[in-house]
């Protein structure tokens with residue numbers, strides 16, 4: 261078996277404990293001592309295939325990572341929701357939580373907690389301290405991780421449920437709350453992939469999620485042979501900053517054009533490709549390119565899954581690299597930094613494929629590699645990135661992390 265720590269550079273259980281102790285101090289310094297402090301964790305995720313397909317009703321293949329959000333929390337008798345992170349605190353009346361986002365980090369937990377307003381026990385308050393080791397805005401879904409961690413902490417603290425609560429319905433409810441917080445409260449038109457990947461992922465597996473039906477299953481990725489590398493370009497771009505929502509709108513424009521002849525069509529991924537091709541010339545250059553990416557990526561993702569199930573990891577990796585080319589040329593969400601990282605990685609023997617992950621516009625690339633290509637990948641990436649951009653890109657390796665859970669010291 262693979263020694264677990266070798267795969268857990270992000271958040272080993274020791275590091276998670278250290279962070280929880282720090283958060284206990286943060287919480288009591290901000291809001292005073294007392295009460296039983298409990299600890300919760302939710303992972304981040306990396307997506308390997310199905311780029312920008314979730315909001316088009318297609319399949320995606322993400323995996324949870326061993327990094328994420330740690331929340332320390334307690335109930336109080338203050339009737340207030342008090343949230344604190346290493347950045348700043350926010351304090352609200354539990355019965356009158358804000359109706360609109362403030363543009364602060366705590367919009368995400370507020371967006372989750374406000375959904376509990378109707379069944380909030382009178383006079384009860386909730387104190388939550390947040391920390392974690394996911395880079396923010398890097399495409400590893402720090403926002404879904406914060407939302408699911410909040411939903412888990414709030415459920416277990418307010419409902420008094422036990423740490424062993426692994427009820428599938430409760431998991432699904434938390435995923436739904438995270439989605440609503442991001443879409444309806446924070447206002448990012450994100451698809452369902454992130455909360456599903458964070459909420460339902462399983463170690464050593466990719467999640468195969470059909471976004472139209474919301475059906476999912478777990479596809480194994482042999483951790484003794486393969487690793488998933490995540491390379492951070494260090495370039496940040498806020499997801500909410502319009503470019504992502506614009507891609508969503510352009511895909512909706514293609515769908516609307518198709519609906520003129522097929523009003524029953526609900527998702528772009530359900531349209532016959534031939535109908536799209538017949539229409540493409542009448543679309544704007546940009547809309548046609550976005551649509552073409554979606555149809556190609558749908559075919560590639562189905563192929564990639566077939567390859568993986570048949571034991572052909574190289575075939576899966578090749579689909580990842582083709583996906584990157586399409587994200588660069590047709591969906592236009594790559595950057596020179598991400599292109600360089602993908603080129604550097606795919607030139608290394610033993611690397612099976614690579615592409616940008618998350619929304620794009622900066623953030624991380626994901627790499628599928630044979631375990632023994634690890635050192636060569638780090639060396640090649642450092643060398644090429646430093647030569648071209650004058651700085652390092654950080655490389656981390658994962659084999660799939662735990663799902664959300666309560667943990668004890």
Ligand code: GLA
Pocket residue numbers: 307310311312313314315399450451452453454618619620
């Ligand atoms: C972001 C969104 C996801 C998904 C990806 C692109 O990460 O949050 O829902 O659309 O971009 O695949």
